[in-house]
Amino acid sequence: MAILFYKYQGTGNDFIMIDNRQSLFPKNNAKLVASLCDRKFGIGADGLILLENDDLSSFKMVYFNADGNEGSMCGNGGRCTVAFAKYLGIVRDKASFTAVDGLHAALIGKKGIRLQMQAVSEIRIKPNVVFMDTGSPHHVQLVNNLADLDVFGEGEKLRYGLYGKAGSNINFVEQVEEAIFSVRTYERGVENETLSCGTGVTAVALAMHKIGKTKANTVTVHTQGGTLQVEFEQDGDGYINIHLIGPAKQVFKGEISC
Numbered sequence: 001m002a003i004l005f006y007k008y009q010g011t012g013n014d015f016i017m018i019d020n021r022q023s024l025f026p027k028n029n030a031k032l033v034a035s036l037c038d039r040k041f042g043i044g045a046d047g048l049i050l051l052e053n054d055d056l057s058s059f060k061m062v063y064f065n066a067d068g069n070e071g072s073m074c075g076n077g078g079r080c081t082v083a084f085a086k087y088l089g090i091v092r093d094k095a096s097f098t099a100v101d102g103l104h105a106a107l108i109g110k111k112g113i114r115l116q117m118q119a120v121s122e123i124r125i126k127p128n129v130v131f132m133d134t135g136s137p138h139h140v141q142l143v144n145n146l147a148d149l150d151v152f153g154e155g156e157k158l159r160y161g162l163y164g165k166a167g168s169n170i171n172f173v174e175q176v177e178e179a180i181f182s183v184r185t186y187e188r189g190v191e192n193e194t195l196s197c198g199t200g201v202t203a204v205a206l207a208m209h210k211i212g213k214t215k216a217n218t219v220t221v222h223t224q225g226g227t228l229q230v231e232f233e234q235d236g237d238g239y240i241n242i243h244l245i246g247p248a249k250q251v252f253k254g255e256i257s258c
């Protein structure tokens with residue numbers, strides 16, 4: 001059987017994208033997903049995304065991490081799936097879609113895709129570290145000399161050491177200006193540093209606001225693969241109306257024979 005695939009990237013977080021509206025992809029085959037994401041023996045990607053039919057919204061996004069297992073919410077993947085839905089003619093300039101953490105709205109504009117994220121109500125603060133779930137769990141830690149940090153070594157240690165079997169994504173952050181931050185992320189499920197993580201960038205913006213590093217409600221976050229914006233409103237102890245804004249691009253397409 002041959003399956004058409006597309007490759008997308010959002011600030012360097014890259015995904016194999018498949019139109020699975022006819023339910024032909026064998027999605028319970030974790031080994032197949034992992035082998036397709038393998039950068040030496042497969043197409044190579046941080047994750048694989050299926051666009052499927054949904055009764056409640058324009059489409060459903062099903063996200064798998066590069067290890068082949070279904071993951072929690074993927075912010076960059078969400079933006080890329082919206083771009084893919086536009087390419088397929090499913091949506092025009094706006095979309096609503098269902099992901100593992102619920103319904104998301106998105107706008108497609110000149111600055112890229114503006115994706116609404118779920119509200120965040122529970123935030124844990126420890127010295128130098130903030131933890132929250134922005135659709136995926138995120139440890140956000142302030143560091144000096146981000147450029148020289150061993151993100152893989154330190155991230156792997158914290159991911160397995162601090163958060164038990166379920167683990168967490170690990171973000172290391174440095175402040176650049178009042179409302180500008182840089183982040184490098186170790187991603188759970190990819191088990192490596194990725195060039196960008198959308199739910200991680202969202203967590204960084206909210207965490208920096210929460211601990212008073214910025215007073216801005218629009219925060220710019222530089223990742224290794226590009227720049228994203230996060231807009232939000234404070235609501236009691238948490239945040240609502242959270243939007244992740246940035247580019248999402250198709251890179252190439254091909255065929256998988258399986």
Ligand SMILES: N[C@@H](CCC[C@H](N)C(=O)O)C(=O)O
Pocket residue numbers: 013065071072073074075076077136137168169187188189190196197198199200
């Ligand atoms: N790259 C993603 C995050 C994907 C989910 C994560 N790896 C997990 O399962 O914890 C993003 O852009 O948000």
